[in-house]
Amino acid sequence: MVKAVIRAVRTSRLIALYAPLFAIAAGWALFRLAGFEGPLVLGWLPGAAGIAIGGGYLLVAANAPGLTPAGRRFWRHLAISALLIAPSTGPFTEASLGGRKSGPLLYAAVGLLAVALLLVLWALLRLPSRVRGRSGWLRLGLDAATVLVCSATFLWHFLLRPMAGAPLAKVLGLAVLSVLCLLAVLAVVKLLLAGTAAVDSRALWALAVVVLIGSFGSAVVPLLSDPRLAGLSDLVTMGEALMVAIAGILQARRAGRASTTPVERRRPYSVLPYLAVAAVNLLLVAVYVSGAATLPVLVGAVTATGVVVARQLLAFHDNDDLVRSLRETQRLLHEQATHDALTGLPNRALFNERLEHAAAAVLIDLDDFKAVNDTLGHPVGDGLLVEVGRRLRAAVRDSDLVARLGGDEFAVLTTDRPPDDAVAERILAALSAPVHTHGHVLTATASVGVAARAEGESAQDLLRHADIAMYAAKRRGKGTHARYTPNLSGLLLTPQSRAADLRRAIAAARPPDTLEVGRAALVAPGFAAELTGLLAEAGRTPDGVTLALPAAQLADDAVLQRVMRELRAAGFGLALDQTGTGTVRLDLLSALPFTAVIVDPQLREEAGPQLPDKAAFAEAAARFARAAGIEYRVRSEGSLLESAL
Template sequence: MKTSRLLAVYAPLFAVAVGWGLFRLAGFEGGLVLGWLPGAIGLAIGGMYLLAAARTPGLEPAGRRFWRHLAVAALLIAPSTGPFTEASLGGRKTGPLLFAAVGLLGVALLLVLWALLRLPTRVRGRGDWLRLGLDAATVLVCSATFLWQFVLRPIAGAPLPRVLALLVLSVLCLLAVLAVVKLILAGVAAVDRRALRALALVVLIGSVGSALVPLLDGPRLAGVSDLVTMCEALMVAVAGVLQARRAGAAPATPLRRRRPYSVLPYLAVAAVNLLLVAVTVAGGGTLPVLFGAVVATAAVVARQLLAFADNDGLLRSLREHQWLLREQATHDALTGLPNRALFNEHLEHAGAAVLVDLDDFKAVNDTLGHPVGDGLLVEVGRRLRAAVRPTDLVARLGGDEFAVLVPDGPADGLEGIPARILAELERPVHTHGHVLTVTASVGVAVRAEGEGAQDLLRHADIAMYAAKRRGKGTHARYTPDLSGLLMTPESRLADLRRAIAEARPPFTLEVGRAALVSPGFAAELTGLLAEAGLTPDGLTLALPAAQLADDGVLPRVMRELRAAGVGLALDNTGTGTVRLDLLSALPFSAVIVDPPTGVDDHRSRAFAEAVARFARDAGVEYRVRSEGSLLESAL
């Protein structure tokens, strides 16, 4: 429906009502029908617009019922305007027509009230209804105060039938106001919100008109009441037009978000307090108005206190939600331990790191199932917490890999942590009807001066890998000679090829223990020498004494190299002593020593001569490191 059509219908009616009001103001007393007829026609036309709104495509059944009820109410109110207009101009004060008009108006108000109350609202919870009730009660008290001051108080000495009729209508009006306020505050889905606001304006205009009744007692001002009726009729039609434009379907663009609060109760309290000030200044009866202002203010205060409680609950819920999100983001869901994210935060300030990797965990999942594996991980996490101090951080990094961060480094019993961890894990684990034996590889690293967090983690990983090479259920602590353990075969092969290509025979290469014990090292070395056209007897491998551990792997590899013709030198650089035990126990072909620091020291010279004689007697070449490096290259 177009707005231009609506204006075309109501503009002539407004013109007649305004004209008649001007004639009455000028003293013209005839043509009473011109006073009430425009309002009656306007309300009847508004009822037709409401019926059209009830036929809006896609409208919910509750919305159709609501608009039909309002249309019938508008059609009932339309004929009652005539008797009321005549009564206000000093004509028929009582009689069947006036009582019939009051009856029609009462039925119409009851129908409006019924239609409003039957509309479903969006309010669901008990707290929502409590807040809604306080807001609606505030508006209702303020409306009742205005109704008393301007409608009921002036007719205190009037005949009883008139007082009862106006009292009944006033109560019905207050109930209608309550229903409209409830819908405005709670919101509805079955009726267009803009149309509901137009109906609220109808109630507001009617309340203003009722308040003006005592002020318009003179016959010359009677036209104002008819203009009020015309405004009500127009807003009724506007409500129908707004609902018809919605066409039932949801709009393509998203609706503007509603405010989480309403200013209506505060406006009502402000209005009743202004009324109290006006009545006090005028010197009239202030007690009823004062009572209304106090009650309305008390309702607003109670509503505000409830809002404070709600806000406090929301903030507490928000804090709990934030804590829960933090826990979910920083802790492992299965074991409850800190995860890698929180581990990395604490890693920046840790003095030492311990990595724990379970041995053969995949076999548990594959043979017994993931529930058993999960139960095992939970128990391992509990035992790790029991094995360390409360100040140490135990984390699950993923899968079967755990970690412990020690904030104060080796000062307070770090050496005992790996042993306690392995001891805790040795005890059988009972889960899901199975008894499991757990072993783990534990790597320990202490942060050196100037090292970063990632260096500490990398060193702990290298130590853990070294522990795995030693066997299940063992631990290792990081030392610089372990760094080669993480070399890939490809990178080790590339380094060997580059060192051999850059050297000229006879030459010496320094090799760390990690590279020496790598699988296939002897075969790789001899193959690269043949590839370069060199013979093994032109190469000597220098092994730092500090990196040589007593185990069964090293002698086997050294025997393979000596059998291939490669020379092996025991390099005592930086040790301050000569490891004669290693020289006799392992198949070395040479020994390298640093020159004596005290040349005039008789004991140092005597010791050097004794080592040289021992080397000659054992068939081992004796070398003294000269200025710079004896070695042409290093691995």
């Protein structure tokens, strides 16, 4: 604010305009201080001219481009008020100092001042503020009331109290003007505390300084009863005039941005009410020390302090509401971060967190869910997933964690005792009941894999074992379950046996090498690094090796995607092995980074003229592979090195 004022004074004609007026006012003050009398008009003219010039700057601000209609109206009203105040300030000041007792000139001055103050008040009250809500207006009202009580206390002590015994007309005039001044102070304080987008905040603070200088001038009136000090009031008037002009300059310079880029407040609170209370308490101490009547000032100090206490209690209440709202927001954010938006179940993030302390894991993968989405639409598929989640929660204990890992894959974690086969059977039974959603009746089946955590096993081992069991269930058929055991249908290989098989396969293979790898070996921790190392021992590189992956064991899931990306990054080729299926999984070819597809000869044998649909599918699969840059192979006896890994 101070820097902005200094810059405004330096870069405008203010110095050229106001320096002579200040010189005249200062000369007049020294002239009176020396005890000389002279025409009073010499003391009036600098202040009147300064206020009139300030009114001109306010008109410039009102006509600046880019100003909002509310801001333009505000500055025009202030400019008119300044032009009304200019001719009336001299007679009124003289009367306040005891120089003019009554007369038409004084009454005219009081009338002009009253009209000007009413116009200022009207302009201030019509400005829109940023305060919203009943609570915001209550806080603003208490802050404004604090400043108002303190201002009234100062006006009473310095302006009205010394008028005791003065003519009634003069006292009433001062009382009316004091009330108008208090209302103007209230309006200014409201804008300073609430803020407005229509007027630049620095210009508002300049106007607040005008009010402050005026209050100071009223406060020193009793000290200027000596005619030799009367000239000081003209210097006070010049200070007010200068700040009026600075307010107009500050607004004119920011008019183009004031409506769209309001200056943000540096603090979310205002110290103005607390400064006002501190000032009135200092006044109370000064009055007590001087021995003057303290009751009115004491009443003002106590009242202002009481209002501040009420405001503080309201702030405590608002802070409490804010803390509760913040905690609720944090809870909702945590809920959104750890739970699935569709089913409301815990998601993979919370599942992974609880997996570290789980005693057992159950993986549930819905059978043929993709066909539901493709044929009936995603809303039907979403309805099915929601119902599956509800049934899973009902099929297990309240202490068990039911999570949706993504897509059609769900999981259950237990932390105390491993689940038995009855748990998997209850899950399958719960899912087998018909599901009614979006006008369709569906039957959900799933493959369920169960694994218990053995001593010394990590969380990832538990998840891998449950995954192996789930794919074992898939091989048994839809709607079945399997429990993990170390010899589960040969799906699990120990690291030693896997390494031995790999060495034999690498040694027996001849370029181009194709090794068959099952899912269990593929998802084993460190498989890509292990295979790369064994190839390096044999003097081979991954560039000439293609891994054939059986389609029956594959699905588009995060684990498989991660492993296949690692293998492709290492240089391995990846082939989707459709041997024995008589079809091609185009969904897997498009979703996973395969470099080749191996089809069974029966696909071509069956795709003869007698089966035109089968022939069309075989041709479409071949065209798809060529378009995607995927090698299309037909398996022939002895062309592939079979190694059941």
